[in-house]
Amino acid sequence: MxxxxxxxxxxxxxxxxxxxxxxxxxxxxxxxxxxxxxxxxxxxxxxxxxxxxxxxxxxxxxxxxxxxxxxxxxxxxxxxxxxMGVLFQDGALLGALTLAQNVALPLTEHLNLPAEAVRAEAVRILGMVGLSDFADFYPNELSGGMRKRAGLARAIIAQPxxxxxxxxxxxxxxxxxxxxxxxxxxxxxxxxxxxxxxxxxxxxxxxxxxxxxxxxxxxxxxxxxxxxxxxxxxxxxxxxxxxxxxxxDDAAAGECAAPAVQASLDRWFAS
Amino acid sequence: MPQRNADDISRASPPVKVLRLLGRPALRALNAMGSVTLFMLDGLRHIFTTRRILGRTVRQIYVIGYQSLFVILLIGLFCGMVLGLQGYYTLVRFGSVGMLGSAVSLTMIRELGPVLTAIMLTGRAGSSMTAEIGVMRITDQIDALDVMDINSVAYLVSPRIVAALLSFPMLTAIFDVTGIFGGYLTGVCMLDINEGAYLYRIVSSVTMTDVAGGFLKALVFGLLVTTVCCHQGYKAHLRRDSVGPEAVGSATTSAVVISCVLILAADYVLTSILL
The missing domain is CATH 3.40.50.300 (P-loop containing nucleotide triphosphate hydrolases)
Known part of the structure; x- marks a missing residue:
C-alpha cells in the first residue's frame, strides 16, 4: 500500500x-x-x-x-x-454511546459484520490505546486524556x-x-x-x-x-x-489596572 | 462591503431606502425558509436510504413518545375537565346541556388535541432535540460523523422525523381520549349530566373525517416541529447572535418559538382546507 x-x-x-x-x-x-x-x-x-x-x-x-x-x-x-482518520481536540466522542460503540461506529455503519465481531475489533483497538477495560464506559465517565485516546482508537479503526x-x-x-x-x-x-x-x-x-x-x-x-x-x-x-x-510582551503584562478599576477591586477585596 | 451598503442606503431616495430596508429581512427570511425546506427534504430522503435506522428510531420513539406520555395524559385530562366545565355553563343557558359530549369531543378531536399535543411535545421533546444536536455541533461530534462518512442528517434527523411521525398521532389520540374522559368526569360525575346522553352525543357527532383530520394535523405538526428543532440545533454554530453554549440556548429558544408559531399557522391553513 x-x-x-x-x-x-x-x-x-x-x-x-x-x-x-x-x-x-x-x-x-x-x-x-x-x-x-x-x-x-x-x-x-x-x-x-x-x-x-x-x-x-x-x-x-x-x-x-x-x-x-x-x-x-x-x-x-x-x-x-x-x-482519513481524525482525532478531534476533545475526542468528539458521541455522548450517547459507550467507548466500544463509539470506536466501532465506522464499522457498524458501513459494514455488514456480526455485532460480536465488530465489538471484538473495537475492544482490540481500544486495547492498542490502553482502554480495553473501559469499553463499556460512557465518554463523560472518562478523563480528558482517556477521551483523546478513545478518539484516536476511533480514528484508526477503519485503517486510515x-x-x-x-x-x-x-x-x-x-x-x-x-x-x-x-x-x-x-x-x-x-x-x-x-x-x-x-x-x-x-x-x-x-x-x-x-x-x-x-x-x-x-x-x-x-x-x-x-x-x-x-x-x-x-x-x-x-x-x-x-x-x-x-x-x-512583558511591558503590557506589567501595566497596572486603571485607577478606578483598581480602587473598586481593592474595595471588593476588603469587603 | 457593509460600509458601502450603508452609504448606498443613506444616499438613496426614500422609496428605494424603504424597499432596501424591507428587502434585506425578506431575503433573509426566504433564505431561512429555503434552508429549512431543503433540510426537511434531506431528512425525509434519508429515511429510505439509511441502513440501521430502526434501532435509532425506536430510541427516539421512547424519547419523544413514551417519555412524554405522562404529561400528555395530565394536560389532556385537565383540558377536558375545563372544557366540560366551560361548556356546561355555556350550554345550560340555552337548555342544551345534552350537547356537552359533542362539544367536548369535537373540540378535542378537531382542534385542541392536535394543537396542544404538538405544543407540549415541542416544549418537552423538541427543545431537547435542539439542545442535544446543538451540543453535538459545537463539540465537533457532527463533524466527526461526517469525517467517518456517516451522513449526519441521516444519523440524527431522519430517525427523529420517523419517530415524530409515529408518536405525534398516537399521543394526539391519547390526548383526545383523556380529554373526553376529563369532560365526562366534569359533566357526568360532577354536574350530573346524563351519562347516556354524553356518550351518545359523542358517537353521533364525531365522524371519521374529524378523526382523520386530527391525525393529518398531528402528522403535519410532527414533521414541522422535528424539522425546525433539528435544524436549529444543526445550524447552532452559524448563529449571528451568539456563540458556543449560548448559541445552543438561543437555538433552543428559537426552535420552541418558531415551532409554536408554525403549529398555529399550519393549524389555520389545515382547518381552512378540512372544513
Whole structure:
C-alpha cells in the first residue's frame, strides 16, 4: 500500500469574510509524522479542516495523494475522506454511546459484520490505546486524556492512510501528553504507510514525534522542513518560538489596572 | 462591503431606502425558509436510504413518545375537565346541556388535541432535540460523523422525523381520549349530566373525517416541529447572535418559538382546507 502525501498550493481560507489562511504553499510528505506548528489563532486548525474537507478554501488547492480534493466529485471525495482518520481536540466522542460503540461506529455503519465481531475489533483497538477495560464506559465517565485516546482508537479503526490529530496533547499533564506522543509513534511504527499529521503548539511533542515540521504565522507558511532545519533556522520568529521567548510582551503584562478599576477591586477585596 | 451598503442606503431616495430596508429581512427570511425546506427534504430522503435506522428510531420513539406520555395524559385530562366545565355553563343557558359530549369531543378531536399535543411535545421533546444536536455541533461530534462518512442528517434527523411521525398521532389520540374522559368526569360525575346522553352525543357527532383530520394535523405538526428543532440545533454554530453554549440556548429558544408559531399557522391553513 502506497502512503499518501498532502500538499497545499496558494491556499487561502477563512470563515465568511474573515480570512485566516492568506497564502499557504507547502507539502507534507507521505508516510511521515508531520507537525503543523504555530501560535494560537495562526490558522492551524483551519488548515486541518481544509485537509478533511470540512471547509472549502476561498482559493487555491489542497491535494491529497495528488488529487485536488476541492474539485473532486462528491462520491470520489467521500472515497478519499473514508481513508482519513481524525482525532478531534476533545475526542468528539458521541455522548450517547459507550467507548466500544463509539470506536466501532465506522464499522457498524458501513459494514455488514456480526455485532460480536465488530465489538471484538473495537475492544482490540481500544486495547492498542490502553482502554480495553473501559469499553463499556460512557465518554463523560472518562478523563480528558482517556477521551483523546478513545478518539484516536476511533480514528484508526477503519485503517486510515492519513491520520490527522488536532492538538493531541493540549490540556494534558506532561506524563499523559508524553504517553499520547508515544502512542502516535507506536501507530507510526505499526502502520509505516500511514501519514500522520498533528496540529500542535507543544514544543515537547514536536521534539518527540516530528519527522517534518510546517510552521504557520499569521495565516502563512513561514517554514517547512525537518526538525534539524527548523533548529538551524535564524528566522527571528522561529528562534523566539523555539526558545519560548515572549520578549516585548512583558511591558503590557506589567501595566497596572486603571485607577478606578483598581480602587473598586481593592474595595471588593476588603469587603 | 457593509460600509458601502450603508452609504448606498443613506444616499438613496426614500422609496428605494424603504424597499432596501424591507428587502434585506425578506431575503433573509426566504433564505431561512429555503434552508429549512431543503433540510426537511434531506431528512425525509434519508429515511429510505439509511441502513440501521430502526434501532435509532425506536430510541427516539421512547424519547419523544413514551417519555412524554405522562404529561400528555395530565394536560389532556385537565383540558377536558375545563372544557366540560366551560361548556356546561355555556350550554345550560340555552337548555342544551345534552350537547356537552359533542362539544367536548369535537373540540378535542378537531382542534385542541392536535394543537396542544404538538405544543407540549415541542416544549418537552423538541427543545431537547435542539439542545442535544446543538451540543453535538459545537463539540465537533457532527463533524466527526461526517469525517467517518456517516451522513449526519441521516444519523440524527431522519430517525427523529420517523419517530415524530409515529408518536405525534398516537399521543394526539391519547390526548383526545383523556380529554373526553376529563369532560365526562366534569359533566357526568360532577354536574350530573346524563351519562347516556354524553356518550351518545359523542358517537353521533364525531365522524371519521374529524378523526382523520386530527391525525393529518398531528402528522403535519410532527414533521414541522422535528424539522425546525433539528435544524436549529444543526445550524447552532452559524448563529449571528451568539456563540458556543449560548448559541445552543438561543437555538433552543428559537426552535420552541418558531415551532409554536408554525403549529398555529399550519393549524389555520389545515382547518381552512378540512372544513
Amino acid at each position: 502506497q502512503a499518501w502525501d498532502i500538499s497545499f498550493s496558494k491556499l487561502k481560507a477563512g470563515y465568511g469574510s474573515h480570512v485566516v489562511l492568506t497564502d499557504v504553499t507547502a507539502a507534507l510528505p507521505a508516510g511521515a509524522v508531520s507537525v503543523i506548528l504555530g501560535g494560537s489563532g495562526c490558522g492551524k486548525s483551519t488548515l486541518l479542516r481544509q485537509i478533511i474537507g470540512l471547509s472549502k478554501p476561498l482559493s487555491g488547492e489542497v491535494r491529497v495523494a495528488g488529487r485536488d480534493i476541492c474539485t473532486l466529485p462528491p462520491a470520489e471525495f467521500r472515497r478519499v475522506r473514508r481513508r 492512510r492519513i491520520l490527522l490529530c488536532d492538538e493531541p496533547t493540549s490540556g494534558l499533564d506532561p506524563i499523559t501528553a508524553a504517553r499520547m506522543d508515544d502512542l502516535l509513534l507506536s501507530m507510526h511504527r505499526r502502520f509505516p504507510e500511514m501519514t500522520i499529521v498533528s496540529v500542535s503548539h507543544d514544543l515537547a511533542s514536536l521534539n518527540r514525534i516530528a519527522d517534518y515540521v510546517l510552521v504557520l504565522r499569521d495565516g502563512a507558511c513561514v517554514f517547512a522542513g525537518t526538525q534539524d532545519a527548523l533548529r538551524a533556522s535564524d528566522d527571528p520568529y522561529l528562534v523566539r518560538f523555539l526558545n519560548r521567548d515572549g520578549a516585548g
